[in-house]
Amino acid sequence: HTQIMWWVLLVKIADCTETIMFILRNKDKQLSILHLYHHISSVVIAWLIVRYYSEEISTFVSMVNCTVHVFMYIYYFLATFGSRIQAIIMPVKPYITILQMVQFFGLMLYALQFLMPNCQVPNSFGIGLLLNVTINWYLFYKFYKNTYVSSKIKQ
Template identity: 35%
Template sequence: MSHCSANHILSNFNDMSIKQISNNFLEELKFDEEIDSWPLMKTPWPILSILAVYWLFVVKVGPKWMEKRKPFNLKYIMMIYNLSQLLFNGYMLWRVYKPDVINSLWKHRCSLDEEDHSEKRFVYITANEIVWLYIMNKISDLLDTVFFVLRKKESHVTFLHLFHHMDMSFSMWIYLRIIKDQFIVLLGSINMIVHMIMYSYYFLASLGPKMQKYLWWKIYLTRLQIAQFVFVIIYLGSLYTVDCSFPKIFTIYMITHIALFLYMFIIFYKKTYQKTKSE
């Protein structure tokens, strides 16, 4: 076989692969007038504007503005914020695990039953309502970084921190705008549990130095976050291997992102806790 023929075959193969992937992706897209009319969902500009303002403030404007100012005392604001985030995640978790919701979600975790239109619509709308609430929660999570800047804790504003917050907000927006499936809600509930524990820790820490002796379990919180990523990757990978009618292109996207989070969290864990042990 000539060199030109081999290149031609390879080129055709690549074209077919790209075309197949594009076709599969287009088949997975879902649009719903009701859901697409919800706040922030019609176009990407609102969420992108929020993330752009967030990035500019925490990276450029905020640190420059605080340069010659004393750190703000945000103790009580942070107590309220952490408690509200704890309750917010608790409310979403309650929505997921209401008996009628969790039973339907589990029944249709792999696909929606076309024969029962009323239950199908109930699962579909309820799941996506929870995802919308989840997006609002990810947006409110951005205040965490704003507080770091106002308290002059710029060392906490790491690439991992910024990437995690911004990526989760926009990825979930993409999911709700063009994917709209029910399978991700059960996975999201795991993240809600982790965040309830995390904001419980932050709330206790915001009470002041007298609480530090009771916060020895911070290392286990980070381990729990890492374990969460491992579980989600395994679960998504198992779904990919079975005959489910869930969006497989988006699932690959999610596995890639979560694997990146896992890698960065492991690096953070090693730098933070192994360094502490060696000192």
């Protein structure tokens, strides 16, 4: 499990290159608190799991997150085929954000198990994970509301 989690950590660090590219290309519109918090906290959580808890919590969090990323990157890949394909797949975009929020809600429930008596993972990690996924859920919810709900109201 530890070796898999090292690979996950490397992927999370690689994900941060997107943030670096936004900064280097002056894409300030794409650089949000959600984006920064999500990528930085993902690296921190992955590192904590590798360093301290990889045997205890195995790879569940990463498996769930990678599954969501598969759908997200399929969408991004299809979007590279031009405006005609983008118009076809555009209705799917809000559902990807919903899938991300469902992921975080599920991870909130998962984090609660670390607060149970007899759990070998320290409560502090469970509290930290619960706090992190709750913040991520809130930031994605705010993004969803501002991007998809508010824009429909304005139309």
